[in-house]
Amino acid sequence: MSITAPKGFVAAGLAAGIKASGALDLALLATDDASAVPTAATFTTNLAAAAPVQVSRDHLERSGGRASGVLVSSGNANAATGAPGRDDASSMCALAASGLGVPIEHVLVCSTGLIGIPLPMQPIEAGIPVLVTARSGSEKAARDAAAGILTTDSARKEVLVETPSFAVAGMAKGAGMLAPNMATMLAFLTTDAAIEPRPLADLLRIAVRDSFNSMSVDGCTSTNDTVVLMASGRAGVGDPNVVVDRVTEACVSLAGQMVADAEGASKIVQIRVTGAQSDGEAHAAARKVADSLLVKCSLNGGDPYWGRVASELGSAGVAFDMDRLAIAYGGVVVCREGVALEHDGAAVAEHLAGSLIDIHCQLGLADGNGVVMGVDLGYGYIDENRTTS
Amino acid sequence: MSITAPKGFVAAGLAAGIKASGALDLALLATDDASAVPTAATFTTNLAAAAPVQVSRDHLERSGGRASGVLVSSGNANAATGAPGRDDASSMCALAASGLGVPIEHVLVCSTGLIGIPLPMQPIEAGIPVLVTARSGSEKAARDAAAGILTTDSARKEVLVETPSFAVAGMAKGAGMLAPNMATMLAFLTTDAAIEPRPLADLLRIAVRDSFNSMSVDGCTSTNDTVVLMASGRAGVGDPNVVVDRVTEACVSLAGQMVADAEGASKIVQIRVTGAQSDGEAHAAARKVADSLLVKCSLNGGDPYWGRVASELGSAGVAFDMDRLAIAYGGVVVCREGVALEHDGAAVAEHLAGSLIDIHCQLGLADGNGVVMGVDLGYGYIDENRTTS
Numbered sequence: 001m002s003i004t005a006p007k008g009f010v011a012a013g014l015a016a017g018i019k020a021s022g023a024l025d026l027a028l029l030a031t032d033d034a035s036a037v038p039t040a041a042t043f044t045t046n047l048a049a050a051a052p053v054q055v056s057r058d059h060l061e062r063s064g065g066r067a068s069g070v071l072v073s074s075g076n077a078n079a080a081t082g083a084p085g086r087d088d089a090s091s092m093c094a095l096a097a098s099g100l101g102v103p104i105e106h107v108l109v110c111s112t113g114l115i116g117i118p119l120p121m122q123p124i125e126a127g128i129p130v131l132v133t134a135r136s137g138s139e140k141a142a143r144d145a146a147a148g149i150l151t152t153d154s155a156r157k158e159v160l161v162e163t164p165s166f167a168v169a170g171m172a173k174g175a176g177m178l179a180p181n182m183a184t185m186l187a188f189l190t191t192d193a194a195i196e197p198r199p200l201a202d203l204l205r206i207a208v209r210d211s212f213n214s215m216s217v218d219g220c221t222s223t224n225d226t227v228v229l230m231a232s233g234r235a236g237v238g239d240p241n242v243v244v245d246r247v248t249e250a251c252v253s254l255a256g257q258m259v260a261d262a263e264g265a266s267k268i269v270q271i272r273v274t275g276a277q278s279d280g281e282a283h284a285a286a287r288k289v290a291d292s293l294l295v296k297c298s299l300n301g302g303d304p305y306w307g308r309v310a311s312e313l314g315s316a317g318v319a320f321d322m323d324r325l326a327i328a329y330g331g332v333v334v335c336r337e338g339v340a341l342e343h344d345g346a347a348v349a350e351h352l353a354g355s356l357i358d359i360h361c362q363l364g365l366a367d368g369n370g371v372v373m374g375v376d377l378g379y380g381y382i383d384e385n386r387t388t389s
Numbered sequence: 390m391s392i393t394a395p396k397g398f399v400a401a402g403l404a405a406g407i408k409a410s411g412a413l414d415l416a417l418l419a420t421d422d423a424s425a426v427p428t429a430a431t432f433t434t435n436l437a438a439a440a441p442v443q444v445s446r447d448h449l450e451r452s453g454g455r456a457s458g459v460l461v462s463s464g465n466a467n468a469a470t471g472a473p474g475r476d477d478a479s480s481m482c483a484l485a486a487s488g489l490g491v492p493i494e495h496v497l498v499c500s501t502g503l504i505g506i507p508l509p510m511q512p513i514e515a516g517i518p519v520l521v522t523a524r525s526g527s528e529k530a531a532r533d534a535a536a537g538i539l540t541t542d543s544a545r546k547e548v549l550v551e552t553p554s555f556a557v558a559g560m561a562k563g564a565g566m567l568a569p570n571m572a573t574m575l576a577f578l579t580t581d582a583a584i585e586p587r588p589l590a591d592l593l594r595i596a597v598r599d600s601f602n603s604m605s606v607d608g609c610t611s612t613n614d615t616v617v618l619m620a621s622g623r624a625g626v627g628d629p630n631v632v633v634d635r636v637t638e639a640c641v642s643l644a645g646q647m648v649a650d651a652e653g654a655s656k657i658v659q660i661r662v663t664g665a666q667s668d669g670e671a672h673a674a675a676r677k678v679a680d681s682l683l684v685k686c687s688l689n690g691g692d693p694y695w696g697r698v699a700s701e702l703g704s705a706g707v708a709f710d711m712d713r714l715a716i717a718y719g720g721v722v723v724c725r726e727g728v729a730l731e732h733d734g735a736a737v738a739e740h741l742a743g744s745l746i747d748i749h750c751q752l753g754l755a756d757g758n759g760v761v762m763g764v765d766l767g768y769g770y771i772d773e774n775r776t777t778s
Contacts, residue, residue, distance in 0.1 A: 293608065
């Protein structure tokens with residue numbers, strides 16, 4: 001379980017002093033020889049995108065999809081910080097680039113934490129050279145990096161997918177859509193497969209669609225969401241069609257770890273929509289159900305009232321015919337052709353009492369399928385988010 | 390405060406036995422001479438629209454925007470009930486029409502309550518003739534009608550707007566987007582102004598846009614939402630430009646009563662967005678903020694963390710430039726040009742401790758304005774909605 005397991009990567013983590021708690025709050029992921037390798041990234045679509053998102057997007061564009069390293073700070077999002085925030089993000093890249101001996105555009109930067117507060121640059125400036133020096137391929141260095149990107153997470157989120165010919169590793173922090181107090185979802189992946197920047201970007205887009213973009217805790221799109229994938233090419237092989245499946249597998253694992261760690265949630269729900277007009281419409285409908293306050297409350301209470309699910313599907317903005325709708329909880333069909341169906345109520349109650357709920361909505365229109373992972377809504381979410389401190 | 394105050398209307402309310410509690414659950418609003426008067430209605434956009442919505446929409450179309458009466462039942466939504474549900478809704482109209490001595494298409498029908506359960510037709514069929522006989526222009530009859538449409542509301546919601554030349558009255562129930570356990574928002578308005586069906590429909594659309602459609606408790610669009618406006622013409626006057634303002638005034642009052650009665654809410658928030666690219670974009674942005682789980686939680690806790698508001702604006706799908714954004718809580722500017730502004734923290738804390746919160750977001754782009762009323766999210770909402778019973 002190490003971000004440095006694929007050949008060609010080193011990492012480091014440090015308690016620089018951004019977090020008052022003294023926890024690790026600065027991390028570096030880099031190639032072991034400072035070479036700029038094919039690197040793809042997906043960023044938040046939020047128009048209030050944070051300074052590091054703006055800077056990283058720019059660097060990746062200027063470098064033609066190549067990077068030598070990613071610097072990550074946690075505890076402060078460097079969002080809503082204006083031009084000074086952009087200068088701070090650039091300075092972080094410049095310092096790391098200088099340490100690594102590479103051009104500034106070969107370093108990406110991510111931050112996670114509270115919005116609207118200037119970054120404490122003094123500890124960060126002092127920490128970066130220490131971090132650069134400490135970087136290594138050791139298990140401990142990788143663990144420190146995985147810890148250094150966390151905020152309210154209860155544990156490190158890591159994954160390693162190994163194949164006979166190449167490996168994919170990842171680390172993530174599950175805030176943002178999941179544990180939104182800190183307003184950020186970050187994930188970093190490495191592989192030693194050999195893939196050029198353009199196909200790498202294509203496959204990351206697919207992997208993200210089927211993992212991070214298929215989960216929702218509160219429907220909030222944060223200002224800092226970033227997923228980065230670096231490919232060292234050291235394994236010498238790289239059929240994108242093979243690699244995409246392994247990268248997706250790694251992303252799904254990290255997304256699952258995030259949902260499982262969602263603050264204040266007691267249940268995970270999998271909303272499966274089939275029979276939609278298209279995959280896109282199925283996904284939109286599943287997300288509408290997963291994001292519904294009423295549905296989330298009913299999951300918290302283990303309530304089998306499927307009328308709420310039907311109502312959300314009807315207002316999801318996708319093709320819908322009530323008379324063709326079927327709904328099943330844990331495989332037990334409770335609604336068919338849009339009306340209540342006699343069913344085993346005890347079986348539904350038992351399924352709803354569990355911690356992993358499956359709701360299947362068959363729209364009966366065409367072949368579009370989609371799945372979204374969500375969570376219930378209980379007191380815990382409110383407790384966690386009613387105040388910032 | 391009587392739905393029968395405008396000249397030409399009678400009403401009645403009855404405990405027919407739909408609700409196990411024995412509370413009033415059947416209501417009738419009709420013209421005093423059974424004449425079919427210009428009538429406009431707006432219905433839910435939910436594609437899982439309930440049977441009574443489908444039937445009423447059809448009747449209004451067939452009658453060319455005229456009706457003699459509206460029958461309302463509470464305790465069961467007659468939604469997700471398929472073809473039998475549509476037959477039940479038609480039977481209700483037929484019975485009322487027969488009692489009033491009018492064609493079936495001159496009667497509209499609304500139901501509110503749980504989804505997916507067949508209507509108990511026996512008590513309804515027994516109750517309708519009693520209701521028809523009981524109809525009158527008395528205060529008590531109007532009160533009974535206003536009570537007969539309620540579900541989880543804590544009190545009747547009524548309004549009367551009088552002018553020297555005409556009057557507008559209304560009654561409503563505040564479920565649906567507000568107290569969504571029962572999944573319905575219903576409002577009925579009468580006026581003795583003289584307005585033809587087409588301008589009546591136009592003015593109702595405007596009034597609804599600026600009242601009911603400018604509030605949100607949980608972003609859920611119910612299967613039964615309906616607003617009906619009947620115009621008897623007895624006052625003899627009817628400049629639509631004058632009447633629209635009074636109808637809007639009545640609708641705003643009823644919407645305000647709904648928000649104030651929102652289940653589980655402790656605070657009302659007014660999100661004002663100015664400087665948007667258009668009024669439509671301002672409204673969409675205000676709604677995104679009002680519906681945000683993170684913002685709603687922070688209101689519950691009286692937390693002044695404006696970063697959440699900025700993040701929601703950035704992901705609202707409207708034109709947005711972070712560097713032009715200003716945010717004020719209760720008139721105290723906390724963010725200007727997209728970054729934190731030194732401000733009187735005690736004044737903000739005091740404002741947030743109150744029960745009516747004002748958040749003003751100035752996007753700084755153009756002249757588009759919009760306001761959405763919302764509520765906080767606390768334990769009460771979860772308690773109310775985690776189980777159906």
